Amino acid sequence: QVQLVESGGGLVQAGGSLRLSCAASGRSFSSYVMGWFRQAPGKEREFVAGITRSSGRTRFSDSVKGRFTISRDNAKNTVYLQMNSLKPEDTAVYYCAANRGEVILLSPNVYDHWGQGTQVTISS
Numbered sequence: 001q002v003q004l005v006e007s008g009g010g011l012v013q014a015g016g017s018l019r020l021s022c023a024a025s026g027r028s029f030s031s032y033v034m035g036w037f038r039q040a041p042g043k044e045r046e047f048v049a050g051i052t053r054s055s056g057r058t059r060f061s062d063s064v065k066g067r068f069t070i071s072r073d074n075a076k077n078t079v080y081l082q083m084n085s086l087k088p089e090d091t092a093v094y095y096c097a098a099n100r101g102e103v104i105l106l107s108p109n110v111y112d113h114w115g116q117g118t119q120v121t122i123s124s
Contacts, residue, residue, distance in 0.1 A: 002026045002113050004096050009118030014088055016122075020081040022096030022115055030054075030074040033099045036081045037108055038092035038120075048094070049081060050104035059104040064090075086122045093117040 008020040020036070035050040049070040050059045058070050064083075072079040079096060095118075097111035105111075 002028060002032060002098050004098060004113055004115035006094065006096050006115040006118040009094060009120045011121045011123065012086060014086060014122055014124050016086050017082070017084045018086065018120060020083065020094055020096075020118060020120075022079045022081075024077040024079075024098070026077075029077040029098075031100065032113075033101055033104055034070075034072055034079040035097045035099065035104065035111060036070060036079075036094060037097060037111075038090075038094045039117075040092040043092075045095070045108045047106040047108070050106075051079065052102070052104060057104065059106075061106075083120070086120075088122045088124045090120060091122050092120060094120050 003025040006022045036048040037045050038048050039045040051070045051072050067085045069082045096115045098113040099111045
C-alpha cells in the first residue's frame with residue numbers, strides 16, 4: 001500500500017514554470033510505475049507523464065512533450081513533474097498515481113493509488 005501527497009501547484013502566467021512533487025509513504029515506492037494525470041473542469045482525467053520504477057523510461061502525452069519532464073528519487077520516495085512554457089490549456093487539477101505494473105500505461109483505470117490532487121492555474 002502506498003499513500004500519495006502532491007504539492008507545488010499554484011497560479012502562474014503563461015510561459016512560466018512550476019514543479020510539482022508527489023511524496024509517497026511506505027517502503028515499496030520503488031516497485032511502482034508512477035504517473036501524472038490532470039483533469040480540467042468538464043473533462044475526463046488524462047495522462048500527462050509516466051516514469052518506470054528505475055527511471056529507465058519516461059512517456060509523455062503529445063500535448064506536453066518537450067515542455068514537461070518527469071523524474072523520481074526513490075531514496076526520497078518522491079516523483080516530480082517539471083512544467084515549463086506553461087499554457088492556459090494546462091490549467092487543471094494534477095494528480096499523481098501509482099501502478100504496480102512494469103510499463104507506463106495511459107489509462108487512469110489501471111492505477112491503483114492516487115493522491116488528492118493539486119490545482120495548477122495558468123493565466124493568459
